[in-house]
Amino acid sequence: MGYDIADYKAIDEIYGTTEDVDFLIAELKKRGMNLMMDLVVNHTSDEHDWFLSSRSSRDSSKRSWYIWKAPSGFDDDGNPLPPNNWSQILGEANSAWTYDPKTEEFFLSLFTPEQPDLNWENPEVRAAVHDVMSYWLDRGACGYRMDVINLISKDQRFPDAPPSLGKDRKYHPGGKYYVNGPRMHEYLREIHEKVLVPYNAITVGEMPGVSDIREIMKTVGSTSGELNMIFIFDLVDIDNEPGGVRMTLHPWGVKDIRRIVDKWQRAMLDYDGWNSVFCENHDNPRSVSRYTDDSDTVRDKGAKLLALMQTTLNGTLFVYQGEELGMRNVPKSWDIEKEYKDIESINFWKKSKALYGDDPKRLAEERKVLEVKARDHARTPMQWTAETNAGFCAKGTEPWMRVNDDYKEVNAATQMSYESNDDLSVWQYWQRGLASRKEHKDVFIYGDYQTVGVESDEVFAYLRTGKKAGKWLVVFNFSGKEVEWNLPENINVKGWMAGNYLKGKPDKAIKGRLQLNPWEGLLGKCVG
Numbered sequence: 313m314g315y316d317i318a319d320y321k322a323i324d325e326i327y328g329t330t331e332d333v334d335f336l337i338a339e340l341k342k343r344g345m346n347l348m349m350d351l352v353v354n355h356t357s358d359e360h361d362w363f364l365s366s367r368s369s370r371d372s373s374k375r376s377w378y379i380w381k382a383p384s385g386f387d388d389d390g391n392p393l394p395p396n397n398w399s400q401i402l403g404e405a406n407s408a409w410t411y412d413p414k415t416e417e418f419f420l421s422l423f424t425p426e427q428p429d430l431n432w433e434n435p436e437v438r439a440a441v442h443d444v445m446s447y448w449l450d451r452g453a454c455g456y457r458m459d460v461i462n463l464i465s466k467d468q469r470f471p472d473a474p475p476s477l478g479k480d481r482k483y484h485p486g487g488k489y490y491v492n493g494p495r496m497h498e499y500l501r502e503i504h505e506k507v508l509v510p511y512n513a514i515t516v517g518e519m520p521g522v523s524d525i526r527e528i529m530k531t532v533g534s535t536s537g538e539l540n541m542i543f544i545f546d547l548v549d550i551d552n553e554p555g556g557v558r559m560t561l562h563p564w565g566v567k568d569i570r571r572i573v574d575k576w577q578r579a580m581l582d583y584d585g586w587n588s589v590f591c592e593n594h595d596n597p598r599s600v601s602r603y604t605d606d607s608d609t610v611r612d613k614g615a616k617l618l619a620l621m622q623t624t625l626n627g628t629l630f631v632y633q634g635e636e637l638g639m640r641n642v643p644k645s646w647d648i649e650k651e652y653k654d655i656e657s658i659n660f661w662k663k664s665k666a667l668y669g670d671d672p673k674r675l676a677e678e679r680k681v682l683e684v685k686a687r688d689h690a691r692t693p694m695q696w697t698a699e700t701n702a703g704f705c706a707k708g709t710e711p712w713m714r715v716n717d718d719y720k721e722v723n724a725a726t727q728m729s730y731e732s733n734d735d736l737s738v739w740q741y742w743q744r745g746l747a748s749r750k751e752h753k754d755v756f757i758y759g760d761y762q763t764v765g766v767e768s769d770e771v772f773a774y775l776r777t778g779k780k781a782g783k784w785l786v787v788f789n790f791s792g793k794e795v796e797w798n799l800p801e802n803i804n805v806k807g808w809m810a811g812n813y814l815k816g817k818p819d820k821a822i823k824g825r826l827q828l829n830p831w832e833g834l835l836g837k838c839v840g
Contacts, residue, residue, distance in 0.1 A: 315459065316357035316427045320444040330451075337452040346454035348514065353441045354460045355427040362440075363428050370415050379420040379431045381409070381470065394418055397472045398486030403659030404557050405666075407483050422463065422490070424655055432464045432499055445507045455514030458539070461500070462519035465493030476555060485557060491521040497530055500538040516588055516628070517542040525579045532585040541586045541628060546572045548596045551685070559660050559681050566790040569603070570763060570772045577626055577761040577774075587627025591618060592635045597689040601641035604831050605792050611638055611722075615738045616812035617788055617833040623745035624756045624776060624786050624835065631742070633694055637727055638738040641689040642716055648679065653713050654687045692716045695723040736815050748810070754778035764803060770795045771828065775803065775838070783838035784809075789828035797826045804839040811835070 323330050337347050356363055365374035383392035394409035401408070401423050409418040410425040420429040430437050445456065467489035477484050500517075508515060519542040522528060531538045550568055553560035580587045592599040600606045604614025615638030622629055642651070648661055664678035693711045695718075697703030702719035705711050716722075727737035736744065749756045755778030762775045770791040776784045785805055789795050799805065799821070811818035812833045820826060820834065828834075 315352050315423075316355070316359075317352050318357040318359040319361075321447050334451060341452070347452070348455050348457055348516075349448050349453045350459060351445065351456040351461075352459040353430060353444070354463045355421070355423060355429045358426045358428055366428075367412050367415060367419070370417070376434050377431055377437050378428050379466065380415075380417045381420070382417055383411075392416075392418070396470050396486070397475075397483050398422075398489075399473075399477070399481075399483035400424065400659075401485075402656040403663070404477060404483060404485065405481075405663040406659065408486065420466070429466075430464070432466075432495070433468065438499065438502065442503065442507050445503070445513075446511070449507070449511040449513055453513075455508075455540075456516075458515060458517045460520065461517040461539075462492050462496055462522060462542075463490050464499055465496040466490045467493060477557075487521050492519070492527060497538065500531065504537050504539070515539040515541070516630075519543065520545050525575075525583065529579075529583045529585050532580075534584045534586075541588045543588050543590065543593075543630075544576055546576070547591055548593070551602075559656070559685060561681055561684060565769060566772050566788075567767055567769065569790065570767070573621075573625065573772075573774075574761075574763045580626065581761060587625070588630055589622050589625045589627045590630040590632070591622065592632040592690065593630075594632070594690050595687050597685050597687075598640045599635060600638050601689065602684070603790070606638075606640040608721075610792070610831055611640060612738050613812055613829075613831040614638075616736075616741045617790075617831050619738070619742045619745050620786065620810070620812055620833040620835060621788060623742075623749045624784070626757060626759065626761055626776075629746075629749070632690065634690075636739050636742045637695060637722055637724060639692075639695060639716065639722060640718065641683070642692060642714075644683045646714070648682060651714050652682065652686060652688045654691065657682055657686045657688055660686075688713070695719040697723050697725040732815065734815050741812065744810075752778065752781045752784075755781045755784055764800050765797065768795075768797065771797045773797070783840060785834075785836040785838055787826070787828070787834045787836070789830065789832045792830045794830060795828050797828060799823060799826050805836040806839045808834050808836045 323333060340347055362374050362377050365372050366378045381395035384395050385393045387393060392411055394407040395418055398408040400406040408420060408422050410421045411418050421427055422429055432438060471489060473484040473486040473488060475481065475484050507513065517531065517539045523544070523546055528542065528544065530536055532541050547569070550564045550572065551562050552558055553562045576587055579585065591603065598606070599618050600611055600615045604617060605611070606614065652658065661682065664675060668674040668678060692713055693702055693704035693715050695702040695716065698720040700707040701709065701711055702715045702723055703725070704715065724739065727739035730737035730740060755776050759776050759778035763773070764775050764785070765771065765773045770789055771787065772790055773785065773787040776786065785803055787797065805822040807822065808818040808820050813829060818834060
């Protein structure tokens with residue numbers, strides 16, 4: 313299930329059967345679509361047969377399929393100490409190593425004890441992964457999203473990590489020794505040669521913790537021979553404390569959005585790579601709550617602004633479930649201990665209470681981190697209708713997590729059937745934006761990109777240029793107030809083609825000073 317796989321070639325019965333997947337693939341192809349599978353091979357479940365064998369004995373043929381190490385020593389009470397000081401990714405207060413009393417060794421489990429890391433140094437492991445990939449491609453999948461694929465190669469010295477969280481902490485992030493590790497590129501090229509090329513498969517790698525352009529181009533450059541594209545995390549890490557862990561809060565502004573978008577739009581054009589375009593996924597909060605204002609009065613404007621931005625940027629667009637409706641974070645009033653289910657949230661809150669239980673002010677700050685950034689926000693049931701459980705499951709059935717309280721107002725059925733002479737629902741706006749992106753793909757998918765105008769604390773604008781469809785100006789007011797922005801003198805706007813306030817063409821100035829409403833986005837066709 314999920315991200316701890318117990319059987320790579322089967323579907324858990326609570327979700328269906330392998331035949332159901334075959335049917336899904338076939339029906340998608342009839343509609344001109346394909347299915348990308350999610351490949352989780354940095355680690356398996358501790359219930360996988362491979363690991364059950366591995367932990368059964370030090371002499372097991374599968375022992376070297378995982379990363380086992382002897383204790384580094386023992387404390388005063390005789391308890392074994394982990395091999396190094398690496399912290400768990402989903403709970404930095406805990407060790408990344410889990411002790412197995414039966415064989416008296418630790419196994420590496422970067423994420424949780426239930427997710428032991430595979431040993432990619434072992435060629436048998438790599439061959440088994442290649443076999444799994446071929447299995448689903450043979451069944452008709454078109455490619456893979458490759459989960460945390462840049463963590464598969466570890467520095468075999470397994471040294472201690474620098475004490476980045478402070479000398480009072482036992483464990484610290486060890487990413488320096490496994491993010492884009494020493495043999496990662498070798499392993500990815502091997503996958504490319506043995507699996508991806510024969511099947512002409514598409515790939516997108518989830519690669520957190522790396523932001524260097526030249527390093528990333530080794531993976532996604534047109535001649536790299538590794539992956540088609542990766543998820544670059546700069547935008548979704550925008551509010552992380554520099555050098556800190558994910559569950560922190562750091563001030564940011566529109567200048568940061570401009571800097572990040574400009575960096576990666578230009579990088580892929582200048583170095584012949586390929587972008588993924590996204591600002592929401594299952595590991596991050598809802599984008600409308602994070603980057604704009606999710607209050608009832610302007611939630612739809614913020615959601616449409618983000619839709620306009622993403623549908624006019626170069627690369628392959630990934631839209632997360634519910635993003636097309638403008639689904640938002642759960643209410644701040646929710647009881648964290650009762651309603652939040654994610655292991656990262658549970659570990660974070662447990663650590664926060666242990667450290668700051670006697671400091672109400674600091675504990676409130678820790679709670680705010682969860683209210684803003686918890687992964688739970690993106691994991692509430694999909695809001696299909698205004699009926700019980702938002703139509704996700706039948707009345708009387710309890711979903712794995714509480715449905716967001718706003719489901720009667722924010723749901724697919726309401727937005728798909730919305731009728732208005734002068735407005736579009738968020739879903740309808742996404743639909744129109746995607747149609748425009750497809751119609752003008754030489755501009756919005758493949759065209760040139762340039763940021764324009766002076767740096768502003770509120771406004772972010774860029775110019776997209778295509779060989780066929782010419783120049784287009786995109787302008788965003790990333791603030792909750794009315795602002796005035798001077799249109800660049802060297803850009804001649806012929807007319808505004810779309811905005812996020814009205815269904816029709818906005819009646820706005822095409823020269824001089826442009827008045828922008830709160831969270832307003834505009835798309836203009838330019839002369840020349």
